[in-house]
Amino acid sequence: MSHQKLKVAIVGASGFTGSELARLLLNHPDVSISIITSESHVGKPFSDLHPQFFNRLDIPLESADQVSKMDLDVIFLALPHGVSMDFVAKWKDLGAKIIDLSGDFRLSSKDVYEEWYQKKHSYPIGFSEAVYGLPELFAKKIADARLVANPGCYPTASILSLAPLYAKQLVEEGSVIIDAKSGLTGAGVKANPTTHFSNVNENFKAYGIAGHRHTIEIEEQLGGIAGSNTTVQFTPHLLPVDRGILVTSYAKLKTEMNQEKLTEIYAEYYQDKPFVRLRNQAPGIKDVRGSHFCDVFPTWDERTQKVISISVIDNLLKGAASQAVHNMNLMFDLPEATGLNHIPLKP
Amino acid sequence: MSHQKLKVAIVGASGFTGSELARLLLNHPDVSISIITSESHVGKPFSDLHPQFFNRLDIPLESADQVSKMDLDVIFLALPHGVSMDFVAKWKDLGAKIIDLSGDFRLSSKDVYEEWYQKKHSYPIGFSEAVYGLPELFAKKIADARLVANPGCYPTASILSLAPLYAKQLVEEGSVIIDAKSGLTGAGVKANPTTHFSNVNENFKAYGIAGHRHTIEIEEQLGGIAGSNTTVQFTPHLLPVDRGILVTSYAKLKTEMNQEKLTEIYAEYYQDKPFVRLRNQAPGIKDVRGSHFCDVFPTWDERTQKVISISVIDNLLKGAASQAVHNMNLMFDLPEATGLNHIPLKP
Amino acid sequence: MSHQKLKVAIVGASGFTGSELARLLLNHPDVSISIITSESHVGKPFSDLHPQFFNRLDIPLESADQVSKMDLDVIFLALPHGVSMDFVAKWKDLGAKIIDLSGDFRLSSKDVYEEWYQKKHSYPIGFSEAVYGLPELFAKKIADARLVANPGCYPTASILSLAPLYAKQLVEEGSVIIDAKSGLTGAGVKANPTTHFSNVNENFKAYGIAGHRHTIEIEEQLGGIAGSNTTVQFTPHLLPVDRGILVTSYAKLKTEMNQEKLTEIYAEYYQDKPFVRLRNQAPGIKDVRGSHFCDVFPTWDERTQKVISISVIDNLLKGAASQAVHNMNLMFDLPEATGLNHIPLKP
Amino acid sequence: MSHQKLKVAIVGASGFTGSELARLLLNHPDVSISIITSESHVGKPFSDLHPQFFNRLDIPLESADQVSKMDLDVIFLALPHGVSMDFVAKWKDLGAKIIDLSGDFRLSSKDVYEEWYQKKHSYPIGFSEAVYGLPELFAKKIADARLVANPGCYPTASILSLAPLYAKQLVEEGSVIIDAKSGLTGAGVKANPTTHFSNVNENFKAYGIAGHRHTIEIEEQLGGIAGSNTTVQFTPHLLPVDRGILVTSYAKLKTEMNQEKLTEIYAEYYQDKPFVRLRNQAPGIKDVRGSHFCDVFPTWDERTQKVISISVIDNLLKGAASQAVHNMNLMFDLPEATGLNHIPLKP
Incomplete structure (x- = not known):
């Protein structure tokens, strides 16, 4: 320097x-x-x-x-x-x-x-x-x-929630659901009915169902990591908070899995990444507010044989x-x- | 009377x-x-x-x-x-x-x-x-x-989001994801760290991942409607609002589908149910707050070949x-x- | 009827x-x-x-x-x-x-x-x-x-907080401070920077200091009750909530007072008014939300020799x-x- | 160093x-x-x-x-x-x-x-x-x-809102009203009914009317600045936000005043204080959130012949x-x- x-x-x-x-x-x-x-x-x-x-x-x-x-x-x-x-x-x-x-x-x-x-x-x-x-x-x-x-705010959180699985080509194609929730600042500074306090406060709703632009950004990047095309279901929702994105990603895998192995895959992938924190409990958006962190928390559900991977960021910062x-x-x-x-x- | x-x-x-x-x-x-x-x-x-x-x-x-x-x-x-x-x-x-x-x-x-x-x-x-x-x-x-x-609050919203599809035995087993979000009153009146204002306000997080009790209640009822066992992935999250549940349900179907047919299936199923409103746009939780309504909004995603069905209720009332x-x-x-x-x- | x-x-x-x-x-x-x-x-x-x-x-x-x-x-x-x-x-x-x-x-x-x-x-x-x-x-x-x-929303709450004292001509002229706080719906449905979620949420500020239009409405009515002109200091503030006004009114009196007498004056004045509730503890705006009630709570401060009278209403209803x-x-x-x-x- | x-x-x-x-x-x-x-x-x-x-x-x-x-x-x-x-x-x-x-x-x-x-x-x-x-x-x-x-959080904001006037011994004794509003973190981390989300969110109320401990702390300090005893009316309220105190202070003065002179008195008093910002418009609590600033905004009301002085701090930081x-x-x-x-x- x-x-x-x-x-x-x-x-x-x-x-x-x-x-x-x-x-x-x-x-x-x-x-x-x-x-x-x-x-x-x-x-x-x-x-x-x-x-x-x-x-x-x-x-x-x-x-x-x-x-x-x-x-x-x-x-x-x-x-x-x-x-x-x-x-x-x-x-x-x-x-x-x-x-x-x-x-x-x-x-x-x-x-x-x-x-x-x-x-x-x-x-x-x-x-x-x-x-x-x-x-x-x-x-x-x-x-x-x-x-x-x-990158886009949703893509940042979405990609980081699933990248370790795509990198190892473990994901069953067509199985991925990304249910995303964002604070209102994601909608921008412009005053319109969407950003009016009374439409946001004490409210919660989905938008851009089956057509949000960030879908293709996520698909291109995750596909690129895996080396093959992928299609994901991406649904954003609007949270009555200023900042924060939480993404709940679901995936079926092509191979057998257990919690220990899953944690290891994520730990290895993010080992030298100082701003991704592999958490030991479900993170909230306030755990990263005002910071550059992305907290990730992957769970293996033995009963349903699916991965649920949660990630959180501050959409205005890491996003x-x-x-x-x-x-x-x-x-x-x-x-x-x-x-x-x-x-x-x-x- | x-x-x-x-x-x-x-x-x-x-x-x-x-x-x-x-x-x-x-x-x-x-x-x-x-x-x-x-x-x-x-x-x-x-x-x-x-x-x-x-x-x-x-x-x-x-x-x-x-x-x-x-x-x-x-x-x-x-x-x-x-x-x-x-x-x-x-x-x-x-x-x-x-x-x-x-x-x-x-x-x-x-x-x-x-x-x-x-x-x-x-x-x-x-x-x-x-x-x-x-x-x-x-x-x-x-x-x-x-x-x-x-019924439980989450099961009420979850079941009503998917019942028309189960009743017609259209759902591909193992494909259902129910990503649910609830206001804080669902956590009860007791004062504890979970209900402390500073842990809820401007925050959002998942809980009960892969093990919430309402999962089995949903599975038993949806299975009952279809006449066969079903397993669903159910993930609840805590919203920084007093009241309201929004459920985003995802399903693959066994047969071909389009938006018109999907809307018709729901309309028919709920035709004499005065408190279920089949909406023409994505509902927010505030659209039903303080009322006995359950608003339902099913979407067919042609690109991913999946149903996304959203329902909202007031968890303290319809729930x-x-x-x-x-x-x-x-x-x-x-x-x-x-x-x-x-x-x-x-x- | x-x-x-x-x-x-x-x-x-x-x-x-x-x-x-x-x-x-x-x-x-x-x-x-x-x-x-x-x-x-x-x-x-x-x-x-x-x-x-x-x-x-x-x-x-x-x-x-x-x-x-x-x-x-x-x-x-x-x-x-x-x-x-x-x-x-x-x-x-x-x-x-x-x-x-x-x-x-x-x-x-x-x-x-x-x-x-x-x-x-x-x-x-x-x-x-x-x-x-x-x-x-x-x-x-x-x-x-x-x-x-x-009537205006602020005047409704303000007048009802002080009317019993003005009706008995007890108020020392020039001493009245009305510090008022209103939910955002008071600012109207129009989308503009004032009503943008990010300017309201987690925020609180005064506006219209020393010149809000409701001042004269309050003064004319309270003066009318007393039968003489009155000037009040009225300062509105914007609360990060949808509904509700809370008014904290302060007054010096011309005569001696104590808590018992003060309560009695208010009780008598509002005895046949079904929608004014004389409370026995400090009311919050949520105690009246969605209703036509105005809750009033007058306190005599023996130490400072002043009345502090609090009233709450739902600004969209009673207001x-x-x-x-x-x-x-x-x-x-x-x-x-x-x-x-x-x-x-x-x- | x-x-x-x-x-x-x-x-x-x-x-x-x-x-x-x-x-x-x-x-x-x-x-x-x-x-x-x-x-x-x-x-x-x-x-x-x-x-x-x-x-x-x-x-x-x-x-x-x-x-x-x-x-x-x-x-x-x-x-x-x-x-x-x-x-x-x-x-x-x-x-x-x-x-x-x-x-x-x-x-x-x-x-x-x-x-x-x-x-x-x-x-x-x-x-x-x-x-x-x-x-x-x-x-x-x-x-x-x-x-x-x-210092206490309320006293910090309250004292800084009025200190320049007390330092010049301008305040008419007995005239001071301090109407204060604080975010919930002021109530502490302990889970109890007061800090339960449902009692705070969308709510607003006064507490400690006519007896809050911070009253005496304010009186001792302001009195100390002026060199004579003073009594103030202090009323705290609970805001549905995490952080922030806004104080609206009212005072009558012993001498003539106008806006220009008032601003000058404050500017001079705070000229070498890097963390007190004399604002040119009414500040909101979010203007100082997460910082060590105290923003102060004094207004002279020619009509009522009173000072209204507003100050804001982050109660967890400057407070x-x-x-x-x-x-x-x-x-x-x-x-x-x-x-x-x-x-x-x-x-």
């Missing part, structure tokens, strides 16, 4: 991932925030949008146009799907590495993207360059990447902002845990 | 089902509450335990010993598992009909009970007499019953107290909806 | 008070809902906007233009401030009585209104006709009214919809509690 | 302040946690009690008896009131400095303590030695202290654990912000 701090841009300041990136990067010892952009709030102090930063990060927001005029090491794109791709195309020769937190480069190809996102892709060449930024699986490729597609910082650490050869050692905030 | 009101006893006043029974019965036009018992609060006004009843139901709590001295039509047992059975045994010749809200007589036999509840059963003869009180399935048998075993009142209405030949026409309280 | 049911219109269906009115009126034994209007949803079933009514109230929404063509006994205006006044003007000769749930006719005059609402008033003559619809204070005048201004129904009962000479006997929904 | 880390003990590990102390001290660059004690959990890993620490702080809990055998620089007492005093007495000659988070040494004398806590004090000599640990007021005395009485760490920094001549630069966790 040089004494020169990394100069970073955060593009897209109004959302939750933008403010979480700022929070993490502000206290990161090797980073200096050069610019934060927001087209609709140019000139306003960042802390006007996010009052928790009052007195700590009051720099004025700028237009994204300014980014190309600056000397930057890394650009974080905290933009909606369908918007990121244009900036990636525009800034591909700037010299700065790009970490894209949208879904624009997470899938394998233009065709798959356009089918699942129902949107034209404007920079298909990016698919070949982009590396899927899940450090537990692709640390080496990430280290060499110039463009990282930061977005801290994962992006983890990727940055890898891309710039910093110790991977730098700036990420938050103990979960509980209660 | 005679002009004579039914004289009822509520045995066990301190819990949530006790107070919900009181709330429903107090406004039921054909009922007069004769006695409410609580061994630990004898002499105290009922409203001391449940201040929402202040000025409306201040009668002093009595000992259960008083019940046998009274002229009663029906006794509601709102007692813990393992306690109810003794009262059923003791009061079997009183003349009053008994509706037991505990799990003591829900299963098929002493042996099954003792395996899953890890407890000696003191009145095994009750199993042959007890009728499983799910009105949508057993209205006629309930009408003739002297002892009704009021306990209002179900008990529904059973009472059937047992005494009252119109089945009497006293149960609450519109859900939303927001 | 005649056997002819009252024919009612609900004008403004999309908000919370509209749906709560529908819920109460649907189960009111002497009412038939003739029409529900919503300009932006004409033709849609009411239950599309409020799915809790699915299968129970699916009638299509109509335009307010239809109201004048119908034979109606009473019109409920569940409209925003500034909109109601035009309909009151337009329908003044229809023959139907009008209960306006907005703030348009709650104050004493056009001038006061225009100062506090910063809006031109289009029908100032209405001020002289309108009766302030707080049944505990003005039951007789309400019975004779053709136009009732249904809006059930108060309107109570007023309707009085206006049509029905027993005042008709259709209002809900026990609070707790937990 | 030497390179030698401070060796610290946390006495009392099971509560929320114990775990928050551990979280802060674990990431404090100049601290090494030598021992954590819990009499009821000796031998268990700390992370068994607080699973958020899994893999990060798994050291076994020890008995407090071990403390006196160790070489320690500072001992944090995270114990209940009435228990701390015995340990302070016992360990007074150990050489380690003591920071007591209980209420045992916050007041001026044995007599005052015994009147308000209704408990015998076993170590009255401690009152003369103890320094009240509010860094904004007493930084210099804290730096020299051997025993610090860490307990981070305040204790701040005190430690001062006592050991570390830069006062060391280990305390957390940006609030929002949303």
Whole structure:
């Protein structure tokens, strides 16, 4: 690590991932925030949008146009799907590495993207360059990447709940059910009936049944690990909490299994992954809130002969902002845990 | 219906089902509450335990010993598992009909009970007499019953999510996953770490993985409907809300299916069931809160060739107290909806 | 009471008070809902906007233009401030009585209104006709009214917390502080940053400091009771709950006081008011949720020589919809509690 | 600051302040946690009690008896009131400095303590030695202290909301009302009806009306600042959130005032206090959650001629654990912000 701090841009300041990136990067010892952009709030102090930063990060927001005029090491794109791709195309020769937190480069190809996102892709060449930024699986490729597609929140939790089984090709195809539950911040900062307090509080419901976009992202990654195509049933639900994803994954296996063997498979797979914690009891989302941890808890049900694997993350951190910082650490050869050692905030 | 009101006893006043029974019965036009018992609060006004009843139901709590001295039509047992059975045994010749809200007589036999509840059963003869009180399935048998075993909350939602498929013997054995989520009142009124606000609020977790007692209750009833044994994977989770259960059930079928046919199967099965609402969009738990409704929403996923069937209930009502009142209405030949026409309280 | 049911219109269906009115009126034994209007949803079933009514109230929404063509006994205006006044003007000769749930006719005059609402008033003559619809204070005048201004939610709780002291002219002028806390439904159904889940959940803040419109409504009514002008300090806060207002009122008195005397003053004032409950311990908002009760708890602090009077209501019911129904009962000479006997929904 | 880390003990590990102390001290660059004690959990890993620490702080809990055998620089007492005093007495000659988070040494004398806590004090000599640990007021005395009485959560927020006015002797005696609202963690980790989820969630109520112990702590400190006795009306309420205190303080002044002058008085008083943020809009508790900030917002109401001053803190941090760490920094001549630069966790 040089004494020169990394100069970073955060593009897209109004959302939750933008403010979480700022929070993490502000206290990161090797980073200096050069610019934060927001087209609709140019000139306003960042802390006007996010009052928790009052007195700590009051720099004025700028237009994204300014980014190309600056000397930057890394650009974080905290933009909606369908918007990121244009900036990636525009800034591909700037010299700065790009970490894209949208879904624009997470899938394998233009065709798959356009089918699942129902949107034209404007920079298909990016698919070949982009590396899927899940450090537990692709640390080496990430280290060499110039463009990282930061994973979706549900895919992060879902993939980590099942990866050890797919890696050993143990999963019976067609048997996987991923029943996922997310806090409301996953629905974004925009005010609409979905995010209205009275529709969320004391409520719980499923959405995107049989068609959520994260399905294909999970299938491509799990299939890639196993070396063969896979189809999963993925159902997301909306929890009346701010943060957290809990995924309950079910699978039949091709071979015999018992609890001890199952635990061993997971322990081995995650042995050098400092942010995956193999738990000895069912984890709650609050056990990881405010942290970069993914807690995993696999159970073998002898009676039904199935695996039930539960994983939890903070959707804004391991599911977005801290994962992006983890990727940055890898891309710039910093110790991977730098700036990420938050103990979960509980209660 | 005679002009004579039914004289009822509520045995066990301190819990949530006790107070919900009181709330429903107090406004039921054909009922007069004769006695409410609580061994630990004898002499105290009922409203001391449940201040929402202040000025409306201040009668002093009595000992259960008083019940046998009274002229009663029906006794509601709102007692813990393992306690109810003794009262059923003791009061079997009183003349009053008994509706037991505990799990003591829900299963098929002493042996099954003792395996899953890890407890000696003191009145095994009750199993042959007890009728499983799910009105949508057993209205006629309930009408003739002297002892009704009021169903568990999870089983009510789970069974109603899948019954139409089991009734037509469409379900592929071994394929059923029931991923269930319940509000905290399901954990009871007792103060312990599980019910401490800070462990529930902003949290979400699974419990009873691979071994919850309600599993066997669901399996026995669904198997009974189909006429053959069935095994299901049942996983409950704890929601940070007061009330509500949402069940997401998954099944493979033995035959071809499409959405239209699936909807038709459900519509037909529930056509004369006033409290099951076949919804045209994914229901939330708040859509039924404070009411006796069970909302059901079945989806056929053409891509995965699976059924995803979602159902929601208020766990304290359709999952306990209002179900008990529904059973009472059937047992005494009252119109089945009497006293149960609450519109859900939303927001 | 005649056997002819009252024919009612609900004008403004999309908000919370509209749906709560529908819920109460649907189960009111002497009412038939003739029409529900919503300009932006004409033709849609009411239950599309409020799915809790699915299968129970699916009638299509109509335009307010239809109201004048119908034979109606009473019109409920569940409209925003500034909109109601035009309909009151337009329908003044229809023959139907009008209960306006907005703030348009709650104050004493056009001038006061225009100062506090910063809006031109289009029908100032209405001020002289309108009766302030707080049944505990003005039951007789309400019975004779053709136009009732249904009180604000904060004023209802605030006035009832202090009325007995003002009625006896005991309050030292300038000493009254009303620190009020309301659930989020008070902020309305509209999606905006204020009602976004993430801004409300786990949060709490004051708003409208030193200038909230309800201040003058409280001052005019309390002053009216005492027969002299009064100024109060009123500060509202936003609670992370759906329903409920709790008001903590502080006052110095002109005379000596003790707890016994204070309790007696309140008991006497509210002795024939069935929906005000003088509690013997500090009430919580959940003790009245879903009901028409206002629970009041006055304390004399001997050490500081001040009164602390706490009151709680359900802001959508006693603070809006059930108060309107109570007023309707009085206006049509029905027993005042008709259709209002809900026990609070707790937990 | 030497390179030698401070060796610290946390006495009392099971509560929320114990775990928050551990979280802060674990990431404090100049601290090494030598021992954590819990009499009821000796031998268990700390992370068994607080699973958020899994893999990060798994050291076994020890008995407090071990403390006196160790070489320690500072001992944090995270114990209940009435228990701390015995340990302070016992360990007074150990050489380690003591920071007591209980209420045992916050007041001026044995007599005052015994009147308000209704408990015998076993170590009255401690009152003369103890320094009240509010860094904004007493930084210099804290730096020299051997025993610090860490302030109560309500007093911290209350005192900081009014200190600038008392310091200038502007407050009209007898006029101060402090209406305070706290998250549930203020009620402690113990499971009882008060902390049961169903009594807190969607609820809100006052408690300790006219007699809460923090009243005298506030009065003694504010009186001390002004140099004369003061009496305040203090009413705490319980919020359905985990963390956060918001205090709404009201005062009449002896002199003329306007908004500009008021803001200036506060700005001047807090100019060198890095953790008090004088806000330009009403703060919410979430603006400071997870941080050491106290946000203050004073308003002059020209109409009523009163000050309304709002302050917010995280009750577990600025109201307990981070305040204790701040005190430690001062006592050991570390830069006062060391280990305390957390940006609030929002949303």
